[in-house]
Amino acid sequence: MTNHIPTTIYGPVESWRLGSSLGVDLLGIDSICSFECVYCQLGKINILTAQRKVFVATERVLKDLRNADWQTADVITFSGSGEPTLAKNLGEVIEKIKHLTHKPLVVLTNSTLLHDKQVRRELLKADKIFCKLDAWSDSVLRRIDRPLAGISLESIVSGIFQLRREFDGFLAIQTMILRAPSDFEIEKLAEILLLINADEVQLNLPTRPVPPDYFVEARGNAVRSTREFRQLKTVSKTELEKIRRKLSEITKLPVITRYE
Numbered sequence: 001m002t003n004h005i006p007t008t009i010y011g012p013v014e015s016w017r018l019g020s021s022l023g024v025d026l027l028g029i030d031s032i033c034s035f036e037c038v039y040c041q042l043g044k045i046n047i048l049t050a051q052r053k054v055f056v057a058t059e060r061v062l063k064d065l066r067n068a069d070w071q072t073a074d075v076i077t078f079s080g081s082g083e084p085t086l087a088k089n090l091g092e093v094i095e096k097i098k099h100l101t102h103k104p105l106v107v108l109t110n111s112t113l114l115h116d117k118q119v120r121r122e123l124l125k126a127d128k129i130f131c132k133l134d135a136w137s138d139s140v141l142r143r144i145d146r147p148l149a150g151i152s153l154e155s156i157v158s159g160i161f162q163l164r165r166e167f168d169g170f171l172a173i174q175t176m177i178l179r180a181p182s183d184f185e186i187e188k189l190a191e192i193l194l195l196i197n198a199d200e201v202q203l204n205l206p207t208r209p210v211p212p213d214y215f216v217e218a219r220g221n222a223v224r225s226t227r228e229f230r231q232l233k234t235v236s237k238t239e240l241e242k243i244r245r246k247l248s249e250i251t252k253l254p255v256i257t258r259y260e
């Protein structure tokens, strides 16, 4: 089932937060997620699910890693073709890659499965976790992240909150800013951020053009866009800086953007 994946290891990708980041894709048979974010760089989520399972065997991932130039990467990051916590072997792979490389391990998650104790337990073995939080209400969640039915903002926030209490490593919140400031309810978002009290809040803009369909290379950042790719409208860098300052003033948390 997994033989046609070119490799489960990709990159390294140059990341503004992490430096040279080697990607691990535990999903790669297709684009698989519990969200269908309007800005998703994968283009299209073909399998919308919240059901955990093993999509790629652990041995296959380790074999691909041994064949890759992992030694030069600053960090190894679990992201790829969708939501990494959907992979039931996430904890096992984290443990084995740590043992093999002794590199800092980072997980990028959309936070939808963090209410699951087993998922949180597996994540405790990572060094850094970046949790997506784009919404301050269920209607914004539905508009931006387009979750699978049954996923609420309340379950996402309480999952991140639990993880924050249990995880000793570095926990950041990643928020994609899509809307004009008039539509942006900054106080409501700040209230949630204060509750979670993360180590850092990272504000992003959807600058990457969105492909019309999923293809495996879309998980990296070396894809050249064509006319079919969609460019999303977002706030200007000046407006983003205003939002950053305001959020930072209200929450007293380190709020960062790549444009500072």
Ligand code: SF4
Binding pocket: 033, 034, 035, 036, 037, 039, 040, 041, 042, 045, 081, 082, 083, 110, 132
């Ligand atoms: S959570 Fe990530 S992979 Fe899933 S739809 Fe959103 S951007 Fe794409």
